[in-house]
Amino acid sequence: MGKINRISLSLFWLILTVSLAIWWFTLGLRQTKTISELSLELGEPNQYTSSGLLEKQSRMLWMEGTFFISMLTLGGSVLIWFSYQDIKRNQLIQDFFSTVTHEMKTPLAGLRLQVEGLMEDLSGSKEYSNILKRALKESDRIESQMDKAFYLASLMRSETLFIEKVSINTIKYSLQDTFPDVKWTLPQEIFLKVDKRAMESIFSNLFENAYKHGLATKIQIVVQPIDLSKSEIGIFQDRTNLINKYINNKQAHEKRVKLSIKDNGRGFQGNLSQIGKPFIRSSSTSGSGIGLYIVKQLISKMNGKIFFSSDETGFEVRIDLPMH
Known part of the structure; x- marks a missing residue:
């Protein structure tokens, strides 16, 4: 759910900023057009000079607005792309943890059974018994760490529990x-x-x-x-x-x-x-x-x-x- 929210937030930011830029761009064009119409209605003496200046300002507004909106769109798109790549990378890491944890538990269980069997066969030897006990303790520690890694991977994937x-x-x-x-x-x-x-x-x-x-x-x-x-x-x-x-x-x-x-x-x-x-x-x-x-x-x-x-x-x- 957190991964989806990250992309949704990036998309929302992109839509919001581009919408604000378009609104600002449209408002600027309308104001330029309104000023031009008022100048014509008032019959200013330098009509042609004023009209050329307003046309130049309108053209400049078009260029700046188009560049600004393009940069916002490009920046937002890059942000979404990086978010998506980051999510894919995290997913690969989580899948790796889950797979390795699952694959290691089977041979670890087999190793534990063999150690327990050797402990029964060599119960009369104190030296070997102590060594096997340490090996069994270490296998328990590894299994505990594997369980933690498995749960950590499942929590990162936001898996639901069976209540x-x-x-x-x-x-x-x-x-x-x-x-x-x-x-x-x-x-x-x-x-x-x-x-x-x-x-x-x-x-x-x-x-x-x-x-x-x-x-x-x-x-x-x-x-x-x-x-x-x-x-x-x-x-x-x-x-x-x-x-x-x-x-x-x-x-x-x-x-x-x-x-x-x-x-x-x-x-x-x-x-x-x-x-x-x-x-x-x-x-x-x-x-x-x-x-x-x-x-x-x-x-x-x-x-x-x-x-x-x-x-x-x-x-x-x-x-x-x-x-x-």
Whole structure:
């Protein structure tokens, strides 16, 4: 949609400027003609001199107006052409990311199966077991980066998500094998109006960020239903001041769910407003800088809100999503 808007804006600018130039050109010709007619009616003494001067001015106006309109048309056309070429180039890059990500996942899955098989066969050898564990960990890291690249490409293409009724327990069980130490607090069976795969990616990115960059050892998730008929205010404590976040309650009749993801890591030492911007890294540890950007974009696509807070006790992410 953004690509179409870019060309539409360029086309609108071209039409507007050319229309204004034509209007100015027509107005100038009319004024010249009016002055000439008034001179004839008033019977000025130097009639022929005045008529020749007006004809010269009219001819000059024609030349300048034609040149001006031609330059505007040429400039607008070049702008549209460059916009179109830029869109084509971006599309090629996005298709490349999507294709490479998809093609690499199959051999990566095969490699993972082979490593797991070798771990079973060589379970008695501690030396080889440690090497294979490191290889398995690296394959998991590569797969995580591939998933991020895939989602980044899909977000750049403005692909729509498949919103459906999803149980929070289903998401919990799908992540338990990868993140078994995460503690979930669920008061009841809760269903969300979300994309299941997107939610799994959101939680995976948040957990990886907490463990890897925040050096957390514990993560706790608290899920609570909320009612937006009562305006709720989320207050977060920053290092220096209080930040009041008001939930957008344009659908005040709709019930929503609040998810609080809290860890015991070192927190965030930078500017909280920078979180969620692409390729912004908050620490010296390795990372692509797109994890939280993907999280923020996916939450927005699912009609949700996300807030961040940090203090000496750790880092907290709060997410508000519509309940089914």
